Amino acid sequence: MTMEETKTILDENEIPKKWYNIQADLKTQLDPPLNPQTKEPITPEELKAIFPKELIKQEMSRERYIQIPEEVLEVYKLWRPTPLYRARRLEKALKTPAKIYYKWEGVSPPGSHKPNTAVAQAYYNMKEGVERLTTETGAGQWGSALAFATSIFDMDCTVYMVKCSYEQKPYRRVLMETWGANVFPSPSTQTEVGKKILETHPNTTGSLGIAISEAVEDAATHENTNYSLGSVLNHVMLHQTIIGLEMKKQFEALDDYPDIICGCVGGGSNFSGAAFPFIEDKIQGEHRDTRIVSCEPMACPTLTKGEYRYDFGDSAGLTPLLKMYTLGHNFVPPAIHAGGLRYHGDSPLLSKLTREGYMEAIAYYQNEVFEAAKLFAQTEGILVAPEAAHAVRAAIDFAKICKQKNEQKTIVFANSGHGFFDLAAYDAYNANKLQDYEHPKELILKSLKELPAV
Ligand SMILES: *Cc1c(COP(=O)(O)O)cnc(C)c1O
Numbered sequence: 001m002t003m004e005e006t007k008t009i010l011d012e013n014e015i016p017k018k019w020y021n022i023q024a025d026l027k028t029q030l031d032p033p034l035n036p037q038t039k040e041p042i043t044p045e046e047l048k049a050i051f052p053k054e055l056i057k058q059e060m061s062r063e064r065y066i067q068i069p070e071e072v073l074e075v076y077k078l079w080r081p082t083p084l085y086r087a088r089r090l091e092k093a094l095k096t097p098a099k100i101y102y103k104w105e106g107v108s109p110p111g112s113h114k115p116n117t118a119v120a121q122a123y124y125n126m127k128e129g130v131e132r133l134t135t136e137t138g139a140g141q142w143g144s145a146l147a148f149a150t151s152i153f154d155m156d157c158t159v160y161m162v163k164c165s166y167e168q169k170p171y172r173r174v175l176m177e178t179w180g181a182n183v184f185p186s187p188s189t190q191t192e193v194g195k196k197i198l199e200t201h202p203n204t205t206g207s208l209g210i211a212i213s214e215a216v217e218d219a220a221t222h223e224n225t226n227y228s229l230g231s232v233l234n235h236v237m238l239h240q241t242i243i244g245l246e247m248k249k250q251f252e253a254l255d256d257y258p259d260i261i262c263g264c265v266g267g268g269s270n271f272s273g274a275a276f277p278f279i280e281d282k283i284q285g286e287h288r289d290t291r292i293v294s295c296e297p298m299a300c301p302t303l304t305k306g307e308y309r310y311d312f313g314d315s316a317g318l319t320p321l322l323k324m325y326t327l328g329h330n331f332v333p334p335a336i337h338a339g340g341l342r343y344h345g346d347s348p349l350l351s352k353l354t355r356e357g358y359m360e361a362i363a364y365y366q367n368e369v370f371e372a373a374k375l376f377a378q379t380e381g382i383l384v385a386p387e388a389a390h391a392v393r394a395a396i397d398f399a400k401i402c403k404q405k406n407e408q409k410t411i412v413f414a415n416s417g418h419g420f421f422d423l424a425a426y427d428a429y430n431a432n433k434l435q436d437y438e439h440p441k442e443l444i445l446k447s448l449k450e451l452p453a454v
Pocket of ligand 1: 112113114141142230231232264265266267268269270271340341385387388416417418
């Protein structure tokens with residue numbers, strides 16, 4: 001390999017054959033999810049109404065490596081292994097001695113990391129005889145990943161899409177429908193939850209919390225139908241480790257190892273997937289100086305301003321209670337363009353590792369994030385998703401610090417997806433119309449006060 005290479009590309013037969021389960025290496029176990037009524041730990045039995053057995057097993061497993069089914073690997077080959085790029089033109093523009101790398105997940109058919117878990121989830125459900133999956137989607141990134149995955153395995157897919165996105169952002173809906181999914185604006189008349197809300201609030205624009213409640217009700221009340229979640233849960237983090245496992249092989253090929261790893265965090269899946277295989281090294285006492293940095297919006301600062309405690313996963317309070325960093329399930333973040341980073345909570349695994357000091361977090365304003373995305377587009381050519389742009393901002397800031405200190409550090413960021421469906425956001429930024437929000441401390445404290453007592 002010469003110094004001039006831009007992409008480090010693995011062969012198809014080098015795709016990792018197992019996912020890495022960080023639960024095997026935790027010094028103390030995760031606090032268990034609790035039944036929202038009894039506040040007792042959830043039993044696998046209770047989860048069977050909406051999840052397949054294999055995913056329930058993975059959710060609780062403490063086996064270090066879990067075999068990726070052959071059929072899933074076959075689908076992964078449509079876009080995996082994904083390239084690890086060296087951002088040489090960005091380095092040059094910044095005049096930094098640092099090396100900047102990014103792992104590019106935008107090459108998947110739906111354009112993000114999300115099919116890494118959507119394909120696995122659809123497969124296990126199909127294997128257990130499930131014929132239809134339900135889910136919710138905000139702007140449509142998760143819905144389109146699941147629509148793609150279910151079409152591959154000949155399953156039906158019902159997506160409850162937050163009504164304001166359904167009306168304002170039609171293109172991801174078109175993508176989902178082209179893959180064969182049924183998409184309803186939420187709240188809908190398909191479910192009791194939806195009908196009740198429409199009676200009292202006929203003009204509501206909907207919310208992710210309502211859409212989750214609809215998708216769960218639909219799955220729980222229909223035969224051969226399950227529910228599927230695109231982030232937060234342990235089995236989702238597990239499937240996403242394919243990203244970090246590939247990255248490790250790529251850095252081995254480069255004979256290098258990252259000093260700084262950053263990525264954006266909504267529910268935590270793309271960044272956990274990229275970072276956990278490196279945190280494994282830290283837990284084993286190697287590469288302890290490597291910094292692992294979560295990037296989040298100032299408008300939804302879960303890790304930097306939230307509290308680490310039990311909370312519901314949805315706003316209706318129907319889901320199990322999870323121990324995580326949270327801003328409170330009633331927290332409604334401002335309508336920033338990085339829709340995928342507007343979740344009130346975070347993955348329990350990522351939360352615990354942050355609490356224990358293996359990871360840290362930084363929050364950014366949206367204008368500085370788009371400024372970074374624009375520089376990235378103009379140097380590297382790729383137009384990243386507004387979510388991924390948070391990681392670009394962090395990588396640039398770290399590279400600037402390296403310039404000041406004249407340090408040749410190796411920086412890598414998880415580049416979670418492309419922004420071709422987010423051009424309205426770029427349009428607003430280019431026209432100087434983006435607003436910076438910082439969520440007021442009082443509102444965060446107010447919403448944290450409404451957390452359930454456990
Ligand atoms: C959904 C999404 C995210 C946020 O979700 P995580 O689970 O935190 O990864 C980030 N980037 C892109 C491109 C997404 O589609």
